[in-house]
Amino acid sequence: xxxxxxxxxxxxxxxxxxxxxxxxxxxxxxxxxxxxxxxxxxxxxxxxxxxxxxxxxxxxxxxxxxxxxxxxxxxxxxxxxxxxxxxxxxxxxxxxxxxxxxxxxxxxxxxxxxxxxxxxxxxxxxxxxxxxxxxxxxxxxxxxxxxxxxxxxxxxxxxxxxxxxxxxxxxxxxxxxxxxxxxxxxxxxxxxxxxxxxxxxxxxxxxxxxxxxxxxxxxxxxxxxxxxxxxxxxxxxxxxxxxxxxxxxxxxxxxxxxxxxxxxxxxxxxxxxxxxxxxxxxxxxxxxxxxxxxxxxxxxxxxxxxxxxxxxxxxxxxxxxxxxxxxxxxxxxxxxxxxxxxxxxxxxxxxxxxxxxxxxxxxxxxxxxxxxxxxxxxxxxxxxxxxxxxxxxxxxxxxxxxxxxxxxxxxxxxxxxxxxxxxxxxxxxxxxxxxxxxxxx
Amino acid sequence: xxxxxxxxxxxxxxxxxxxxxxxxxxxxxxxxxxxxxxxxxxxxxxxxxxxxxxxxxxxxxxxxxxxxxxxxxxxxxxxxxxxxxxxxxxxxxxxxxxxxxxxxxxxxxxxxxxxxxxxxxxxxxxxxxxxxxxxxxxxxxxxxxxxxxxxxxxxxxxxxxxxxxxxxxxxxxxxxxxxxxxxxxxxxxxxxxxxxxxxxxxxxxxxxxxxxxxxxxxxxxxxxxxxxxxxxxxxxxxxxxxxxxxxxxxxxxxxxxxxxxxxxxxxxxxxxxxxxxxxxxxxxxxxxxxxxxxxxxxxxxxxxxxxxxxxxxxxxxxxxxxxxxxxxxxxxxxxxxxxxxxxxxxxxxxxxxxxxxxxxxxxxxxxxxxxxxxxxxxxxxxxxxxxxxxxxxxxxxxxxxxxxxxxxxxxxxxxxxxxxxxxxxxxxxxxxxxxxxxxxx
Numbered sequence: 080x081x082x083x084x085x086x087x088x089x090x091x092x093x094x095x096x097x098x099x100x101x102x103x104x105x106x107x108x109x110x111x112x113x114x115x116x117x118x119x120x121x122x123x124x125x126x127x128x129x130x131x132x133x134x135x136x137x138x139x140x141x142x143x144x145x146x147x148x149x150x151x152x153x154x155x156x157x158x159x160x161x162x163x164x165x166x167x168x169x170x171x172x173x174x175x176x177x178x179x180x181x182x183x184x185x186x187x188x189x190x191x192x193x194x195x196x197x198x199x200x201x202x203x204x205x206x207x208x209x210x211x212x213x214x215x216x217x218x219x220x221x222x223x224x225x226x227x228x229x230x231x232x233x234x235x236x237x238x239x240x241x242x243x244x245x246x247x248x249x250x251x252x253x254x255x256x257x258x259x260x261x262x263x264x265x266x267x268x269x270x271x272x273x274x275x276x277x278x279x280x281x282x283x284x285x286x287x288x289x290x291x292x293x294x295x296x297x298x299x300x301x302x303x304x305x306x307x308x309x310x311x312x313x314x315x316x317x318x319x320x321x322x323x324x325x326x327x328x329x330x331x332x333x334x335x336x337x338x339x340x341x342x343x344x345x346x347x348x349x350x351x352x353x354x355x356x357x358x359x360x361x362x363x364x365x366x367x368x369x370x371x372x373x374x375x376x377x378x379x380x381x382x383x384x385x386x387x388x389x390x391x392x393x394x395x396x397x398x399x400x401x402x403x404x405x406x407x408x409x410x411x412x413x414x415x416x417x418x419x420x421x422x423x424x425x426x427x428x429x430x431x432x433x434x435x436x437x438x439x440x441x442x443x444x445x446x447x448x449x450x451x452x453x454x455x456x457x458x459x460x461x462x463x464x465x466x467x468x469x470x471x472x473x474x475x476x477x478x479x480x481x482x483x484x485x486x487x488x489x490x491x492x493x494x495x496x497x498x499x500x501x502x503x504x505x506x507x508x509x510x511x512x513x514x515x516x517x518x519x520x
Numbered sequence: 521x522x523x524x525x526x527x528x529x530x531x532x533x534x535x536x537x538x539x540x541x542x543x544x545x546x547x548x549x550x551x552x553x554x555x556x557x558x559x560x561x562x563x564x565x566x567x568x569x570x571x572x573x574x575x576x577x578x579x580x581x582x583x584x585x586x587x588x589x590x591x592x593x594x595x596x597x598x599x600x601x602x603x604x605x606x607x608x609x610x611x612x613x614x615x616x617x618x619x620x621x622x623x624x625x626x627x628x629x630x631x632x633x634x635x636x637x638x639x640x641x642x643x644x645x646x647x648x649x650x651x652x653x654x655x656x657x658x659x660x661x662x663x664x665x666x667x668x669x670x671x672x673x674x675x676x677x678x679x680x681x682x683x684x685x686x687x688x689x690x691x692x693x694x695x696x697x698x699x700x701x702x703x704x705x706x707x708x709x710x711x712x713x714x715x716x717x718x719x720x721x722x723x724x725x726x727x728x729x730x731x732x733x734x735x736x737x738x739x740x741x742x743x744x745x746x747x748x749x750x751x752x753x754x755x756x757x758x759x760x761x762x763x764x765x766x767x768x769x770x771x772x773x774x775x776x777x778x779x780x781x782x783x784x785x786x787x788x789x790x791x792x793x794x795x796x797x798x799x800x801x802x803x804x805x806x807x808x809x810x811x812x813x814x815x816x817x818x819x820x821x822x823x824x825x826x827x828x829x830x831x832x833x834x835x836x837x838x839x840x841x842x843x844x845x846x847x848x849x850x851x852x853x854x855x856x857x858x859x860x861x862x863x864x865x866x867x868x869x870x871x872x873x874x875x876x877x878x879x880x881x882x883x884x885x886x887x888x889x890x891x892x893x894x895x896x897x898x899x900x901x902x903x904x905x906x907x908x909x910x911x912x913x914x915x916x917x918x919x920x921x922x923x924x925x926x927x928x929x930x931x932x933x934x935x936x937x938x939x940x941x942x943x944x945x946x947x948x949x950x951x952x953x954x955x956x957x958x959x960x961x
Binding site for chain 1: 942
């Protein structure tokens with residue numbers, strides 16, 4: 080049995096078990112401190128594959144792993160499922176919803192990011208995001224329900240609205256989801272839905288900048304646009320979504336507006352940090368934030384003595400001197416920051432060297448045998464990029480079982496050209512799904 | 521591509537794609553009629569394994585199969601996702617929620633059963649059923665959330681209520697779920713939850729009759745009770761649940777009442793038919809129903825010319841003369857009835873012989889290497905019963921992929937003594953889950 084930890088050890092509280100928080104907790108596993116990991120969910124989510132849950136290729140359990148299983152053999156890392164609502168820095172306690180405050184000696188804030196809508200609440204209400212398992216499942220059920228509704232529609236205009244899918248945002252998430260959605264529609268129209276001829280669906284990717292995949296080399300962005308267009312996707316660059324309603328998206332491009340009738344608008348155009356700190360501290364001083372509202376940290380990733388911020392929630396600069404651009408909200412910086420903070424805590428809180436980010440590359444997949452990967456000066460695309468993407472994602476996926484089942488699903492998809500999972504399960508969650516499957520009386 | 525069916529053929533409408541409706545639709549695949557299968561869900565559910573989804577062993581997609589995939593290659597069977605709200609026998613049309621009425625020449629009612637609470641609405645509200653994928657997922661999330669709450673509870677009485685699980689009903693579903701729940705708790709207490717010592721949970725199975733597994737031979741019922749007790753389950757026979765509240769179940773046994781503090785009460789004590797017919801026909805005549813409220817059918821499973829009822833919704837008698845006891849609400853009678861009706865329709869609606877049920881056996885599993893199976897005079901239990909159970913259930917599971925992934929999950933469970941899926945995903949559905957994981961603002 081696990082021994083009860085002695086009470087005189089320092090207590091480290093990590094808030095958030097995404098890539099940053101999990102890397103930090105793993106780095107502290109076995110160290111001479113007590114670690115309490117807090118998360119509102121009971122599982123770590125492998126977010127890079129969320130779009131595959133949303134497009135009926137993977138099951139939720141393929142990309143999620145319970146924290147308690149990760150730390151089952153640990154003697155000093157514990158998990159508690161709780162949503163943190165605030166931090167009392169003076170009393171050194173974190174406040175949690177519906178529970179007693181939790182004391183800490185060292186605090187690591189790793190609460191990640193959520194959808195950001197640039198102050199337009201209608202966009203939040205009328206679009207479906209891609210940041211959580213809940214959202215991915217909602218999106219999957221919604222899209223499948225739209226196909227069932229289209230199959231029943233008698234009015235051609237109405238049918239076309241059920242069959243039009245607008246994706247907002249051409250970053251890695253938007254590109255990956257769009258590619259996978261186009262493949263899903265290609266697989267089921269005509270075959271599973273004889274009422275809906277192949278090619279009757281319309282997928283539109285809307286990007287505000289003049290190219291896709293901003294963080295990548297422009298040539299890879301152009302390749303992604305070509306690859307999507309060859310799969311039947313309409314790619315609209317330098318275009319913004321002004322408005323979203325239940326059955327249309329209003330677009331603006333070069334001073335002109337246009338409307339696309341669509342029952343589905345997917346939001347991947349903006350994310351923002353979701354930390355539990357207020358904008359003003361109790362003494363009236365502002366919490367220091369970057370222009371993107373991430374928490375300002377020193378070169379040792381501290382926002383104050385004994386309190387660290389890592390991952391999407393922290394504003395960390397790139398470059399050898401730590402003065403370059405803000406690091407992107409992606410898993411590699413978060414993991415490196417988490418490991419760095421764990422190292423610092425292991426050495427008694429005395430940082431030996433400032434944090435420096437090592438860029439090991441970025442990648443995104445567009446579909447069957449098509450992906451882009453950028454590793455230093457190396458730029459891969461097409462089949463080589465796709466194989467690289469497969470290997471790296473399988474390698475980073477937690478747990479033998481997840482790897483095996485994901486590999487099996489990918490193999491099925493590749494060989495059979497079929498998506499295994501097309502169940503519309505949750506009827507009360509999305510208005511379209513609910514209307515299609517009214518609850519039993 | 522599939523040819524458009526000629527319009528002069530007879531149109532068969534099958535309402536409900538459970539075991540009966542699916543068997544009927546498959547029996548009509550390729551026949552000289554147009555078949556439209558209607559179901560409120562877009563998938564066939566392998567309900568005998570629902571308790572394994574509820575106990576974190578299988579994923580929803582392992583036991584559900586989309587209708588459109590089943591009939592992808594069919595030229596005459598179509599699917600439409602719709603909830604049927606009534607039937608106009610004179611106009612020969614079925615009415616659907618939110619859509620135009622659908623005409624039929626021949627109608628097959630196969631709408632199955634739902635939870636029945638014997639007129640006690642509080643039981644419906646305070647207990648969790650086991651009839652649908654939605655309920656199984658809710659139950660899984662609920663039980664896992666109770667463990668998280670127990671781990672956080674400071675008051676011992678409160679903690680014990682989070683750790684007490686009452687299952688009402690000792691039929692096959694109740695016995696199978698109870699056995700699987702006891703195994704799940706044995707696997708995670710102490711190991712995943714070091715805060716909760718092994719044996720700190722309490723599982724109570726409450727049955728109104730004086731033995732478990734009513735449809736089986738009494739000796740198998742006694743074996744099941746012994747096997748559950750040896751797994752730490754309290755089995756209470758001749759006991760009824762009078763009342764259910766948020767944190768207690770009130771039991772009555774032999775004139776005495778007692779209260780068990782529990783946050784979880786699972787309902788498997790009663791099911792009733794869920795057909796879309798009213799109790800009175802428009803002309804004032806009563807719809808003929810049996811004592812259990814199932815639809816009375818003639819020996820050719822008709823409730824009137826051209827309208828058949830099969831499965832849980834139909835009152836069909838056993839025995840060589842069709843005058844025995846009502847057939848149980850299980851999949852084997854439903855499947856035989858579905859195939860019989862398909863045969864009758866194929867022969868132009870002229871039934872050649874009355875329907876007779878052939879009992880091929882019943883089985884239920886209690887846990888690792890323990891099951892009961894009754895095949896004619898043969899009664900298996902323990903390991904032989906368990907192996908029989910495994911083979912039969914894998915055989916009847918639809919689709920190669922489902923079989924492969926279910927086998928993989930069972931192998932994992934057996935060899936690793938671990939449950940792969942312990943995610944608490946849906947936060948808005950169950951009050952306990954919602955309180956543990958408050959929605960983001």
